[in-house]
Amino acid sequence: MSEDRRLAVLRAIVQDYVETSEPVGSKALLERHQLGVSAATVRNDMAVLEEEGLIAAPHTSAGRIPTDAGYRLFVDRLSTVKPLSGAEKRAISTLLDGAMDLDDVVDRTVRLLASLTRQVAVVQYPSLTRSSVRHIELVPLGGTRLLVVLITTTGRVEQRVLETGIDLGEPAAERMLASLRSDVNGATVGRTLADAAGGLGELPTQVDPAARGLLAAIAAELTEVLVEQREERVVVAGTSNLVRAGEDFPTSIGPVLEALEEHVVLLKLLGTVSEQGDSVAVRIGAENPYAGLQSTSLVTTGYGAGSDHVAALGVVGPTRMDYPTTMAAVRAVATYVSRILAE
Amino acid sequence: MSEDRRLAVLRAIVQDYVETSEPVGSKALLERHQLGVSAATVRNDMAVLEEEGLIAAPHTSAGRIPTDAGYRLFVDRLSTVKPLSGAEKRAISTLLDGAMDLDDVVDRTVRLLASLTRQVAVVQYPSLTRSSVRHIELVPLGGTRLLVVLITTTGRVEQRVLETGIDLGEPAAERMLASLRSDVNGATVGRTLADAAGGLGELPTQVDPAARGLLAAIAAELTEVLVEQREERVVVAGTSNLVRAGEDFPTSIGPVLEALEEHVVLLKLLGTVSEQGDSVAVRIGAENPYAGLQSTSLVTTGYGAGSDHVAALGVVGPTRMDYPTTMAAVRAVATYVSRILAE
DNA sequence: AATTGGCACTCACCACGCCCGAGTGCCAAC
DNA sequence: GTTGGCACTCGGGCGTGGTGAGTGCCAATT
Numbered sequence: 001m002s003e004d005r006r007l008a009v010l011r012a013i014v015q016d017y018v019e020t021s022e023p024v025g026s027k028a029l030l031e032r033h034q035l036g037v038s039a040a041t042v043r044n045d046m047a048v049l050e051e052e053g054l055i056a057a058p059h060t061s062a063g064r065i066p067t068d069a070g071y072r073l074f075v076d077r078l079s080t081v082k083p084l085s086g087a088e089k090r091a092i093s094t095l096l097d098g099a100m101d102l103d104d105v106v107d108r109t110v111r112l113l114a115s116l117t118r119q120v121a122v123v124q125y126p127s128l129t130r131s132s133v134r135h136i137e138l139v140p141l142g143g144t145r146l147l148v149v150l151i152t153t154t155g156r157v158e159q160r161v162l163e164t165g166i167d168l169g170e171p172a173a174e175r176m177l178a179s180l181r182s183d184v185n186g187a188t189v190g191r192t193l194a195d196a197a198g199g200l201g202e203l204p205t206q207v208d209p210a211a212r213g214l215l216a217a218i219a220a221e222l223t224e225v226l227v228e229q230r231e232e233r234v235v236v237a238g239t240s241n242l243v244r245a246g247e248d249f250p251t252s253i254g255p256v257l258e259a260l261e262e263h264v265v266l267l268k269l270l271g272t273v274s275e276q277g278d279s280v281a282v283r284i285g286a287e288n289p290y291a292g293l294q295s296t297s298l299v300t301t302g303y304g305a306g307s308d309h310v311a312a313l314g315v316v317g318p319t320r321m322d323y324p325t326t327m328a329a330v331r332a333v334a335t336y337v338s339r340i341l342a343e
Numbered sequence: 344m345s346e347d348r349r350l351a352v353l354r355a356i357v358q359d360y361v362e363t364s365e366p367v368g369s370k371a372l373l374e375r376h377q378l379g380v381s382a383a384t385v386r387n388d389m390a391v392l393e394e395e396g397l398i399a400a401p402h403t404s405a406g407r408i409p410t411d412a413g414y415r416l417f418v419d420r421l422s423t424v425k426p427l428s429g430a431e432k433r434a435i436s437t438l439l440d441g442a443m444d445l446d447d448v449v450d451r452t453v454r455l456l457a458s459l460t461r462q463v464a465v466v467q468y469p470s471l472t473r474s475s476v477r478h479i480e481l482v483p484l485g486g487t488r489l490l491v492v493l494i495t496t497t498g499r500v501e502q503r504v505l506e507t508g509i510d511l512g513e514p515a516a517e518r519m520l521a522s523l524r525s526d527v528n529g530a531t532v533g534r535t536l537a538d539a540a541g542g543l544g545e546l547p548t549q550v551d552p553a554a555r556g557l558l559a560a561i562a563a564e565l566t567e568v569l570v571e572q573r574e575e576r577v578v579v580a581g582t583s584n585l586v587r588a589g590e591d592f593p594t595s596i597g598p599v600l601e602a603l604e605e606h607v608v609l610l611k612l613l614g615t616v617s618e619q620g621d622s623v624a625v626r627i628g629a630e631n632p633y634a635g636l637q638s639t640s641l642v643t644t645g646y647g648a649g650s651d652h653v654a655a656l657g658v659v660g661p662t663r664m665d666y667p668t669t670m671a672a673v674r675a676v677a678t679y680v681s682r683i684l685a686e
Numbered sequence: 687a688a689t690t691g692g693c694a695c696t697c698a699c700c701a702c703g704c705c706c707g708a709g710t711g712c713c714a715a716c
Numbered sequence: 717g718t719t720g721g722c723a724c725t726c727g728g729g730c731g732t733g734g735t736g737a738g739t740g741c742c743a744a745t746t
Binding site: 002037038039040041044059060061062 | 717718719720721724725726727
């Protein structure tokens with residue numbers, strides 16, 4: 001009994017099932033693949049695969065369907081990422097090259113990924129947590145209120161209004177602000193947000209004592225922005241593709257749509273995934289922690305300038321998915337959008 | 344032949360059909376409504392209503408279904424907006440009162456509206472076009488680049504980076520910026536964006552000639568922000584409600600989902616609608632200009648502080664919709680969120 | 687002129703029964 | 717370990733007939 005051939009059978013089953021969306025039987029397999037053995041042998045192999053939990057039969061006299069474990073094995077050991085066609089590559093680069101600003105880049109990316117994979121695409125906005133400070137500006141708003149503007153290397157701008165308790169209109173306050181402005185920038189520019197908050201922590205002893213309270217408040221705001229997940233955003237596109245794949249979902253696509261609206265959940269999923277190194281990560285069916293997505297697979301990867309990923313993007317689809325092509329598309333889009341972001 | 348009774352029949356048909364989602368026949372009508380006439384009479388009335396194009400029969404021996412025109416008449420003349428229950432009102436106010444910032448308000452609003460109506464909710468971010476200037480700040484970024492920050496009365500902050508061609512590090516440039524800053528604010532604060540752009544147009548003769556070019560550039564940026572629809576955002580929630588109402592869509596919910604992702608289209612729909620005075624506007628089925636939404640109805644209204652609406656929100660659902668309750672919910676949510684925004 | 691009861695007719699829908707064929711498991715032979 | 721053969725299973729497609737809600741029309745009534 002050849003282990004290799006059994007895996008070849010599994011591969012064939014996955015490929016056929018993904019293509020036809022119908023349980024595949026021993027005979028159909030022989031017609032479409034050159035396995036060099038008879039149907040009976042294939043049946044024996046399938047029996048073993050079923051025992052191992054890699055495939056299952058929806059009912060007695062029907063073909064086999066890959067289980068989550070079967071897909072897992074396929075993705076890990078039996079598939080090679082299928083390269084994109086030249087036309088696809090060209091489409092990617094021309095579309096993304098036309099983007100005007102960060103919003104536009106994200107918008108185009110998510111649509112592109114959705115149409116490329118014909119599935120639901122999810123793109124996270126470049127995350128504050130991993131980007132670094134380009135500039136911090138302090139703007140008196142009149143009265144005692146101060147606007148703090150944070151500009152990151154990823155082109156993102158965040159702002160907060162601070163109640164200082166000091167009348168900022170006075171000359172002394174203006175001078176203090178000016179020195180504070182240069183001190184704060186000196187201590188933060190070029191550092192990651194996490195580092196920058198630390199950098200601010202070291203400052204107070206050096207600056208005008210009157211400004212210490214203010215500085216602490218600014219540092220607090222900064223770390224709040226840093227920690228605050230709520231400010232992170234994801235964009236979703238291609239939900240209508242779920243309809244086409246509707247039969248693949250046991251109950252209905254309702255729970256999936258609900259899950260896709262829970263951006264907090266999506267962020268968490270994208271976040272944990274993007275820590276797993278460079279490669280494309282795949283979460284299959286029940287491997288997925290979130291209930292609404294247990295009958296879906298996620299194909300995700302990180303992206304961003306350089307090797308330090310600042311955000312993640314990916315695709316949500318039925319477990320019955322063409323993993324090789326999807327993974328190729330996700331990887332390619334991530335690469336291109338990273339290049340764009342690096343300017 | 345009584346015109347009044349015929350309309351009562353239409354009203355009864357709409358109500359029953361909305362409730363049961365099944366074609367309603369003459370007999371069923373008699374059981375559920377006190378019409379005081381016989382089935383045959385009702386049949387005669389229905390025949391007339393059908394001739395007038397207000398109802399239709401899906402096939403020969405079946406009950407009748409309201410047409411778009413039937414719903415239209417119902418909404419315009421036969422329905423009274425159903426007041427919300429006390430519990431609902433309380434739920435609205437407590438949920439919205441807990442909001443922390445603008446993003447949070449919008450997020451909570453759209454979810455609330457979706458769960459209240461059990462349909463797809465759409466909320467537009469308070470629009471720049473109608474809000475006015477609270478503050479404009481000019482921030483040199485180092486080198487020749489200048490950051491322009493615009494803060495509106497709706498709490499929205501927009502920023503642009505300007506290439507000035509002037510070395511802003513020089514003392515002369517700093518002085519110029521300082522005067523420019525106060526001039527610009529003097530000419531714009533408190534005015535609407537459209538007015539503000541005009542106000543800037545009147546300034547150049549008064550200020551330092553060296554700053555004129557810069558000022559023109561700022562004015563240009565301001566009007567660009569003003570005109571630029573791309574910066575307007577909508578948020579959508581409750582798409583999973585479409586699944587429940589799936590049978591109401593002739594083909595599938597796919598096209599609807601696609602339409603809901605075209606935020607530009609949604610903005611246009613919300614925009615035109617919010618110009619129609621205070622009341623709740625209803626667009627029924629084919630009245631809708633956008634192809635993907637021709638089998639849906641839109642119930643929308645404007646919202647925002649005071650009587651000048653700064654944005655719009657609404658609900659998208661099947662034409663077979665409980666218009667009175669939906670309209671009540673939309674109106675109530677708009678009222679509450681306006682109150683919140685007014686602080 | 688409007689309303690009503692009666693009546694024949696139409697069709698969507700459902701349940702039943704039937705067959706078919708793809709697919710399986712098992713076994714004996716190679 | 718592989719193969720051909722064989723009996724068995726069972727989901728799905730298909731015609732068939734019955735049922736009932738609903739209609740349109742007509743003659744009688746108010």
